[in-house]
Amino acid sequence: MKKIIMVALGSVLLASAGAASAEGCLKGAVVGGVAGHYAGHHAVVGAVGGCVVGRHLAKEKRKQADAQAQAQQQAQMQPTVAR
Numbered sequence: 579m580k581k582i583i584m585v586a587l588g589s590v591l592l593a594s595a596g597a598a599s600a601e602g603c604l605k606g607a608v609v610g611g612v613a614g615h616y617a618g619h620h621a622v623v624g625a626v627g628g629c630v631v632g633r634h635l636a637k638e639k640r641k642q643a644d645a646q647a648q649a650q651q652q653a654q655m656q657p658t659v660a661r
Contacts, residue, residue, distance in 0.1 A: 581617075583611075583615060583621045586622045586625070588609075589595075597612070598628075599631060601633065601636035601637070601640070602632035602633045602634075602635055602636030603629040603633045603636075604629075604634050605628070606628035606629050606631050606632020606633065606635075607625040607626070607628050607629040607632065608625075608628070609628050609632070610625050610626070610627050610628015610629065610631070610632075611623040611624050611625035611628065613628070614627070614628075631639075645658055653657050
């Protein structure tokens with residue numbers, strides 16, 4: 579059983595490593611795989627779900643960082659008014 583889980587997890591990791599733009603997928607797949615294994619021997623399903631969730635969270639985090647950087651850049655470009 580342990581061998582099957584390791585092969586499945588390795589397959590998921592190799593598949594996700596090929597896509598350079600899949601931020602968060604690798605970490606999510608590992609966490610989801612472990613959680614799925616302990617929640618009823620569904621490591622592969624957990625790894626796939628973890629990959630999807632990890633990717634979504636990384637995308638949201640990047641979006642927030644971009645918005646914050648843009649707001650800081652706009653604040654620096656506005657002239658200050660002396661009173």
